[in-house]
Amino acid sequence: MLTRVEVEGAYANLLLQRNIQRLTDSRDRQFVTLLVNGTLKHRLTLDYALRKYLSKPMSSLPHEVRAILRIGAFQVLYVDKVPPAVAVNESVELAKDFPKFTGLVNVVLRKVMAKGWDISWPDLKRESIRYLSVRYSHPEWLIQRWLKRWGFEETEALCRANNEPAHTWIRTNILKISREDLRERLLNEGITVELGTRVPESMIIKDFGSLEKLESFQKGLFTVQDESSQLVAHVVDPKPGQSVLDACSAPGGKSTHLAQMMQNEGEILAFDVHAHKLELIDQLTKRLGITIIQPQLGDARDLPGIRLGSQDRVLVDAPCSGLGVLRRRADLRWQREEQDLREFPKLQLDILERASSCVKDGGYLIYSTCTTEADENFELVKRFRSAHPEFEPVDLVDALPFALVEKRDIQQARKGMLQLLPHRHNMDGFFLAKFRCNSQK
Numbered sequence: 380m381l382t383r384v385e386v387e388g389a390y391a392n393l394l395l396q397r398n399i400q401r402l403t404d405s406r407d408r409q410f411v412t413l414l415v416n417g418t419l420k421h422r423l424t425l426d427y428a429l430r431k432y433l434s435k436p437m438s439s440l441p442h443e444v445r446a447i448l449r450i451g452a453f454q455v456l457y458v459d460k461v462p463p464a465v466a467v468n469e470s471v472e473l474a475k476d477f478p479k480f481t482g483l484v485n486v487v488l489r490k491v492m493a494k495g496w497d498i499s500w501p502d503l504k505r506e507s508i509r510y511l512s513v514r515y516s517h518p519e520w521l522i523q524r525w526l527k528r529w530g531f532e533e534t535e536a537l538c539r540a541n542n543e544p545a546h547t548w549i550r551t552n553i554l555k556i557s558r559e560d561l562r563e564r565l566l567n568e569g570i571t572v573e574l575g576t577r578v579p580e581s582m583i584i585k586d587f588g589s590l591e592k593l594e595s596f597q598k599g600l601f602t603v604q605d606e607s608s609q610l611v612a613h614v615v616d617p618k619p620g621q622s623v624l625d626a627c628s629a630p631g632g633k634s635t636h637l638a639q640m641m642q643n644e645g646e647i648l649a650f651d652v653h654a655h656k657l658e659l660i661d662q663l664t665k666r667l668g669i670t671i672i673q674p675q676l677g678d679a680r681d682l683p684g685i686r687l688g689s690q691d692r693v694l695v696d697a698p699c700s701g702l703g704v705l706r707r708r709a710d711l712r713w714q715r716e717e718q719d720l721r722e723f724p725k726l727q728l729d730i731l732e733r734a735s736s737c738v739k740d741g742g743y744l745i746y747s748t749c750t751t752e753a754d755e756n757f758e759l760v761k762r763f764r765s766a767h768p769e770f771e772p773v774d775l776v777d778a779l780p781f782a783l784v785e786k787r788d789i790q791q792a793r794k795g796m797l798q799l800l801p802h803r804h805n806m807d808g809f810f811l812a813k814f815r816c817n818s819q820k
Contacts, residue, residue, distance in 0.1 A: 380415050381446040384710050391419055391710045405588030413544075418446070418453045419709035420542055423516040425452045428498055432490040433483075444480045447473045451488045456496065463492045507531060511538060520717045521702070528753070533802070537751075540801035541705040541712075547587075550604045550632075551580040552667050553639050558582065564595050577781035577806075578609040580639075599666040604632040605707065607749070607799055607809035611696065612636035613780045614811050615745050619644035621691040626679040626734045629656030631663040631672070633696055638669045647672045648690075650679055679730040682737060688818075690737045692745070697727045699748040699755050703808020706801060724754050724762075731763050735770060738816040744770060746812045751800060756810040760796060770814035772796070778813060 380398060383389040395415060399408045418425065426437055429448050437445055451470030454461045467488045474484040501509040508526065512519045515538035525534040551558040558580060565572050565584065570593075575581030590596050590603065611633050617623050619642045625634045628649035637647055649672050651657050657674040664672050677683045679695070700719050705712050731746060738744050746763075748755050764770060772795025776783060779797075783789050791797050799809040 381418055381449070382442045384419065385445070386442055388714070391415055392708065400589065405586075408588065413458070414450055414453065416544075416709040417457055418449045419713070420706075421453060421457065421516045422449060422713070423513055423518075425449045425456070425516075427513040428452055428456065428491055428494075429487060431494075431498075432487045440480065441477060444474065444477055444484065447477075447484055448487060451484070452491050455488065455492050467492055511535060515539065515542060517541070517705075517712055518715075521712070521715075524717075524752075536802035537800065540805075543706050543801075545707040545807075546583045546606075547585070548575070548604060548606045548609070549582055549584055549601045550578075550609050550636060551582070552600050552602065553580055554643055554668060555598070556600045561595065561600055564600065565593075568593055568595060575606055575609075578606055578613070579780055580636075581606050581609050597666075599668050602632065602635065602663065602667060604636070605704070605807050607703075607807040608632055609636065610779065610809070610811065611694065611745070611747050612640050614747075614775065614778050614813055615640075615692050615694055615743070616778060617641050617645070617692045621645045622689060623647045623692045623694070624682070624685065624690045624734070624737055625649045625694045625696070626682060626730060627651065627696050627698060628674075629653065629659055631660035633694065634660065634672050635663055635667050635669055637692075637694070638664075638667075638671050641671065643669055643671055645671055648675050648685065649673065650675045650677050650682060652676075652678045680726075680733050682733050685737050687736050688739050691739055691742045693734050693738050693742070694745045694747070695727075695730055695734045696747045697723075697730055697755075699723055699727065699750040700752060701749055703749045703751045703799075703801070703810075705808075707807060720752055720754050724759050727755060727759055728762060731759075732766075735763075735767060735816075738770075740816055740818040742816050743773065744814045744816065746810075746814075748810045749807060750810065751798070751808040756798060756812075757796060760812050764814075769816060769818050771817050773813040773815050775811065775813060 380394045383394060384391050395412055399411055402408045429452055447470050451466050454466035455463045470488055471481060471485045474481045500514055503510045508519050508522050511522045517538050551561050562572050570587045571585040573583040615637060617637050617640055623637055625647060628634045629651040634647055634649040649660055654676055657676060660674045700715055700723055701711055735744050775792035775795060775797050783792055796812040799806055801808050
């Protein structure tokens with residue numbers, strides 16, 4: 380899997396979904412997931428540690444040998460429950476398929492084991508960008524952006540947070556069961572459960588095997604959805620019987636949450652530009668027992684067939700750089716380039732332009748992304764509002780299902796926007812903005 384990510388640009392999360400099902404023991408599935416995600420996240424740090432003991436560049440080695448070295452070094456440096464000598468021996472066993480490199484793998488990993496974290500890092504003061512980049516395994520262009528905006532301490536805290544393992548959050552399907560009753564069921568199915576404190580339907584689950592095999596999953600009593608994504612439907616605040624448009628809806632997590640809040644009464648038009656993604660929405664609505672969602676094939680910049688001023692609520696959960704979910708998407712930090720941040724805002728603004736035209740007078744427009752970057756968030760909203768003064772910001776302080784504590788968050792929310800950050804809020808990086816259409820303005 381690691382070789383395919385590096386050579387083909389394959390997505391690690393999709394490879395894991397397809398491949399780990401063949402492992403019958405849930406501990407094996409968890410361990411393989413840890414190895415893949417951990418090795419990808421920490422790749423730059425691992426390569427920095429390994430290079431010290433290589434006489435030739437990493438790039439001169441076969442991709443599979445690189446992967447073996449990284450997996451071994453990751454276990455030695457980051458995984459306490461694996462004895463370092465075992466990690467080295469297992470890596471040498473793997474390398475026997477590449478006999479020319481078995482000795483190299485053995486020698487290099489034994490040196491990593493002997494030295495451990497006694498690594499000579501770049502100078503923190505003179506080379507702060509390079510230091511943070513190799514120490515926390517983030518691309519230099521991203522570190523540079525964050526240092527300019529937040530300074531050293533906060534950038535370091537964000538990098539650390541991005542390297543933490545991501546919890547598995549689920550959302551209770553309140554159309555079928557209460558959160559308390561779902562908790563009891565899951566506990567009886569042998570799963571460790573921790574109730575979320577910020578979203579009333581949310582909980583963290585641990586020690587589970589294959590979710591698809593759980594009876595409570597098959598019966599549609601819950602779906603997997605990150606905590607920050609679960610905030611969106613509460614900010615949209617749709618009412619039973621209303622007309623709602625979700626402009627970028629696949630795979631359907633937010634659309635189905637909106638349907639739950641509407642008590643499955645009304646109409647939700649769920650658009651996506653890819654036909655195969657609409658099938659995911661269809662599957663999810665059937666499993667959750669939701670009937671008011673109508674999947675629509677179409678580009679969010681066009682929204683074919685939607686009349687002007689016809690919708691009570693319009694949600695634009697826009698395509699974005701995804702830089703707020705780096706701890707959840709282990710390979711994303713290596714796939715994004717700074718150029719992407721120049722391209723996404725144009726697409727996002729085009730979608731907002733068309734979607735906003737569908738909002739009724741007195742209706743609401745909600746914009747969200749899962750990124751940390753101002754170009755796609757605050758700056759974009761500023762550009763949209765300067766062209767559309769009829770969209771007035773809505774105070775988010777009372778719209779959120781939890782109380783904000785930090786002064787700067789409250790100030791933002793009063794102006795109708797909120798940027799959540801992993802190191803400050805202990806949740807995925809996420810942006811929310813809400814506007815009311817006042818066409819008399």
